[in-house]
Amino acid sequence: MPSPMGSPLLNLPVIALESTSSSETTPRQEAAPLTSFIPRMLLPSPPLTPKAHKTPTHPSCLVFADASGFTKLTNLLESSEMSQILTSFFSRMIEELSSHNIHVLKFAGDALIAHCDTPSCASDSLRCALALTKLLNNFPATPEYKLGVHVCCLYLLPEELQLWTVGDAEGRMEFAAVSERIADSGIVLDNTKAGEVGCNAALIEALRKDGAVEIEVEHIGSHPTRGEYFKILSPLDPEAFPSPVPTPLNTKASIQTGDDKSLHPFIPSPVLTYHKLGLSSHLATTRLISVVFISLKSYQNFGPANDQFAKALSILEKHSGLLRQFCPDDKSTVLIAAFGPPPLSHTDDARRSVAFALDCLSTLGTINAGVSRGICYCGVIGSINRCEYVVLGPAVNLAARLMGASMKTKKPGVIIDEATMKNLCFSHSFDFGPEEERTIKGFGQTKTFAVSFNNASPSLEIEDDSSGIVVGREDELRNIQELLETSSTRSVCITGESGLGKSAILQAWNPPAHLHSHVISHRPPPTSRQTPWSSARRLMAFFKKHMKDLSSDSSKMVRLLDDVFSTRSS
Secondary structure, eight states: OOOSSOOGGGGSOEEEEEEOOOOSSSOOOOOOOGGGGSOGGGOSSOOSSOEEOOOOSSOEEEEEEEEESHHHHHTTSOHHHHHHHHHHHHHHHHHHHHHTTOEEEEEETTEEEEEEOSTTHHHHHHHHHHHHHHHHTTEESSSSOEEEEEEEEEEEOGGGOEEEEEEOTTSOEEEEEEOTTHHHHHHHHHTOOTTOEEEEHHHHHHHHHHOSSOOEEEEEEEETTTEEEEEEEEOOOGGGSOOOOOOOOOHHHHHOOSOOGGGGGGSOHHHHHHHHTTOGGGOOEEEEEEEEEEEEOOOSSHHHHHHHHHHHHHHHHHTTOEEEEEEEOSSOEEEEEEESSTTSOOTTHHHHHHHHHHHHHHHHOSOEEEEEEEEEEEEEEEOSSSEEEEEESHHHHHHHHHHHHHHHTTSOEEEEEHHHHHHHTTOSSEEEOOOEEEEETTTEEEEEEEEEEOTTOSSOOOOOGGGOOOOSOHHHHHHHHHHHHHOSSOEEEEEEOTTSOHHHHHHHOOOOGGGOOEEEOOOOOGGGGGSTTHHHHHHHHHHHHHHTTTOGGGHHHHHHHHHHHOGGGO
8 A cells, every 4th residue: 555645654564354245336236125025925914923824725836946056156256246147037037927926935045936826826837837947047147157947836735735924923933835745846846957847746637627738748756645746848838828817916015115013023134134224235245154954843733833933043043043944844844044144243153053053953852954154145036026035055055965964864963064164173162073975966075074062061152252262373374464574565454255254363463563563453333344445434544543643734635535435424
């Protein structure tokens, strides 16, 4: 940082911290109203307490649209670019679903689950599925990279679907579609590729009874009690099916944008926090995240399921994690949590995530969990009509696979990845099993570890972030000093993803007296970390404060800093 004025202050060694984040030069997407985070069937008046909703009185369809390719993009693009691509892709998907009278129930990572309850639901769902593959398969995310989509349609009888709102009105509420048929979607999607549409036998039978369209299918799988599954071979043109009959929209539910506090229990904490601060357009970010997938006991009755969810939610709040989803099916109920999305970032998020999983194991009994850690996209996907806050990245997929690996052991337990292990290896709170290499789908040979609480420490107290001990960072501390002594600018800027321990390094650094160094420690609230020039404002405010004491010649530089960085209010 050369000195434009020859000021002796600007020749002093300076260290500045900067967290890498999204580019601020890209226009922000329009902030969605809070109602768009809630399924349409709960509007305009969401339930104030947990409840089992009335079940449909006629057959309906669930539509599962699974996008492929987003995980790889997480490692290739800035969060602002990811946000634009996700918004463009899912806005088109939601618009197409709505045009077929199909409404999104919830998002599941880079997929979504939607519900169609029209009298012609079988025809409407299959027509929409073919339209989605035609519209969005080979979607140009970048000039070099395209996204794909494949779709599953399931025809359900009234008694095969339950709709619940679980949780606690004082904390977090979650909407859930409950059916043993939901597991069928995994069989169908695992046996179809991008651009293809699959369904269950019941949907084929309903279409043939209707007789409007002749269809050709290929058998792709079966279940001992739930029947057969098929891939659609023809027709592949959605126009071959009757056009859906338009249904009147719930206008009040569609246009409500006010800050109704009855909505808050359904809104993820990052969305609600940024909304209250007027920073909703700054939600998209790329962060170092710890992800937890927990397989809980499956209940087909509302009462026990809600009690289990409330207990898990209480444990999650204790460890300051973010609930991502609660997904019941016939085999287990999967709870997904994330540690690290703003505004809940902590330097010990890896430790909190494992402690949460182990506390669930000791409190809820028979569970299996997978924990992983890595760079993820955190932000809103969808449109202003229907959207959801998501965490996307390889770590999310890996945590799900590790949960599956734990379930295959046929005994309760928690399995973590190597990245999590490296964050915990100096902790005395945990015991670790031997390293075990597992073949994980999508990841190949992967180092994994079983983990449990140390017998001498059956419960983990969350430590203050500022009391951490820096271990194994001697080379980095030495590099800081060498750079300050040899750099022509006599300044060092330490950059990196949030949570990597930049502040901890500087707390441990003891500079030699001859350097006369200044450390500028900028620790803004998590919401400010996405504000343009946040760290630079703090740095420039530091220079302005000290230049005022040097000479009257510094007044021009002070005014310049005021104009460029608005440091009068810093």
